[in-house]
Amino acid sequence: MPALAWLGIVFVYPLGRLLSASLFTPTLSLASYARLLGSSIYLTVFVNTFEIGATVTMLALALGYPLAFVLATAGPRVSRLMLAAVIVPLWTSVLVRTYAWMVLLGRRGLVNEGLQSWGLLDAPLPLLYNRLGVTIGMVHVLLPFMVLPIYSVMKGIDTDLLKAAQNLGANRRQAFLRVYVPLSLSGLATGSLLVFVSALGFFVTPALLGGRRDMMIAMLIDNQISQLLDWGLGSALAVVLFAITAGLLLAVQRFTRAERLWARIP
């Protein structure tokens, strides 16, 4: 019965994509790969992408871990409210959120005007169309992906273990660092992985918020495909991105169980 159901899945999806992958070799795709690797420009874009991805992941972690902790340890009503504040942005269109940042970060946008009127700034800061703007926007969009996995893991931590540690003589800080944090690591790993992998493939946010030097792989792919009609190079880029994404996922899967991914959606 469900054989027909997932024949649908197995048929539709991979077929769609694999067939296209096979279309990647109409024009001696190895030559495209050679162009890709040989050109310092494209390599720069890859480096950019990784830089931005790493920065965004670390910031998301720094902001997300404490938030997840507070969420996990709050009372039921408060935590429901806070969760809503995390989930509504998560499901709001990325376009809407990026547009909001365009409005906020301009030279005469809310942030600059606010900082200036409070006397913290003399002249507006360039917050838009540069690495800073892209980073802020991406952290905002991806933060829920970090918070939710960590939160769900934290929720599952048995506080008895902490009580036990304290009974054995550890103070609160030690209990936290030595027991709680390691127990939350799998959530941390899942969240970081999700954020990093998503960041690598981001398109809308860097396209709208970034400057010339912030071109990421996805934008380059779009450029090649829709502007320059260079399917050979565009596809090569896509395949490389895909390989990196898949590689990362498989590598981390070795260390954490895939079941965690299932628990991601609230």
Next chain:
Amino acid sequence: MTSRARALRLEAAGPLGRRHPLLIVFAIATLTFLVAPLAVVLPISFSAAKYLTFPPPGWSLQWYARYFGSREWMSATARSFEVAVLTTAAATAVGTAAALALRQPFRGRSLVRLIVLAPLVVPAIIVAIAIYGLYAQWKLVGTLSGLVLAHTVLALPFVVVIVSATLQGIDETLELAAQNLGANRWHTFRLVTLPLIRPGVVSAALLAFITSFDEVVVAIFVSGTQAATLPKQMWDGIRTEIDPTVAAVSTLLIGVTTLALGLLALVRR
């Protein structure tokens, strides 16, 4: 506070003790960071200025009027609803069936699981150009069915994950009991399993709807000109227009999302 109340409070706070107030402030600041941009779009959409400027010099409904009065925006909205509804139907049906199938272990199950989950983590741009390349050959670019198919693929993992999680939570003995009493597989499903997982299925459907309605990257490539979806129209609008009609649309979209999530919360209750 009485010492008994205090003791209870401490007990409730758990062995981690009371959270440091700085931590709470930090958490609230982070939440503000998450929510603030959504809030900003609202006043802009009511701006009386003729182009995007902040703060708005006055209030007016002109951008909403513009949106509702524009043939392009309205057809894009209609299109988005069309696609989202069809996608929800397809994804929920196929996804639920798949979740059921994945309950029993069978050869290659983990591989299937991987494939099903893949759209969640594969970058949208790759999916977009892969589908675009394929559709260009099959002449599916700009067609309704093409877009529905693409969105179904993207929404499927959500459905499967949620329904699977729900399935894990139900008591299988109920199904076994039904079967022992003579019900066949379909009857068991329809009369026992489905009612039990209904909240999960409805949640999944809602999320599939949102996923399709808000989807932008694939739509940019695949939806074509005549049949642009709302996000595609917004993408063009942000880049080619100078007026805040996009802000009005954004506000409406935030409203729709909040509504859908609110429904979801009610269903879960």
Next chain:
Amino acid sequence: MSSMTRRYVLKMGVLTAASAAVTQVRAPGLVHAQSKQLTVCSWGGAYQEAQRKTMFQPFETETGIKIVEASPTDYGKLKAMVQSGNVEWDLVDVGDLNVIAGTKDNLLEPLDYQTIDTKGVFPQVVHKYGIGTIYYSTVLAYSTKKYAKGDHPKTWAQFWDTKAFPGPRTMRNNPADNLEFALLADDVPMDRIYPMDVERAFRSMDRIKKQINPWWTTGAQPAQLLSDGEVELATSWSGRIFAIQKQGAKAALEWNQGKLQWDSWVIPRGSRNKDGAMKFIAWSTQPKPQAAIANEIPYGPVNQKAFELISAQAAKDMPTAPENAKRQLMVDPVWWGEHRNALVERWNAWLLK
């Protein structure tokens, strides 16, 4: 098959049939509607709004042919459409050079000059595969908030001078509206711009590259960026600045050393409503619509007879007004048509560095 499978297949079948039915119900409607519907792609923003008001809507009312709009024009997309056979645009408003490029790349339908009356149209813009829509200029635009006393840069050399005129700037992400300015900034006299010394132009661009952030891609952007305060200087299409002035923004432009050029209507090869497109072109080249759009946004009409119907203010702000035209450089679309593809590739690589 068990009954469950059967039910299931039925369910899936109904679903597929339903979605197919929806598409089918549209399909015959679509074919039928083809002749009654024209998809026009233009540049968006204030310009397309003016076109909508003065051309698309009146044309629809008069002829009953429904106009579906698309934007922005993108030569790459056009090429992709024609080459893949998925032509979605029936009529496209392109830059002058793209008529030549499009002819070279075999992407266009020849125009039917039996239907289209070119009486009164400047011969310069009449081409086998395209006909002019309006004259426009790419000019130096500036924020009047910053440069309120006429102290703005008046030449490209001054625009390039970031010491005398510091501040954020934006330029177009496209070689077409930049290389001539780069040469002018390097003190190449206006009558010696073409054929262009490309190496020299790129070297000149190198000098200003780092100051430009962001690089605009759509016509609305430079006007928006100026009015936002995001930049203080920009290159922009002339009409857009007037449009945003009308809405109260503090921006203005300088005609000196501007680049005078024109847009053309082209019909992609394989367009699904060729006849409708020809009809529209014939209709819009008449003096009345030409005057109407010039009065709405000050771009120059391609039909001389339109001048009788144009307001004095519009006549003054037009790029083709004698006062303004004499200070500008006239573009050479043939040179561009020849070199466009190579230059776009080079530009993209250059920008990434």
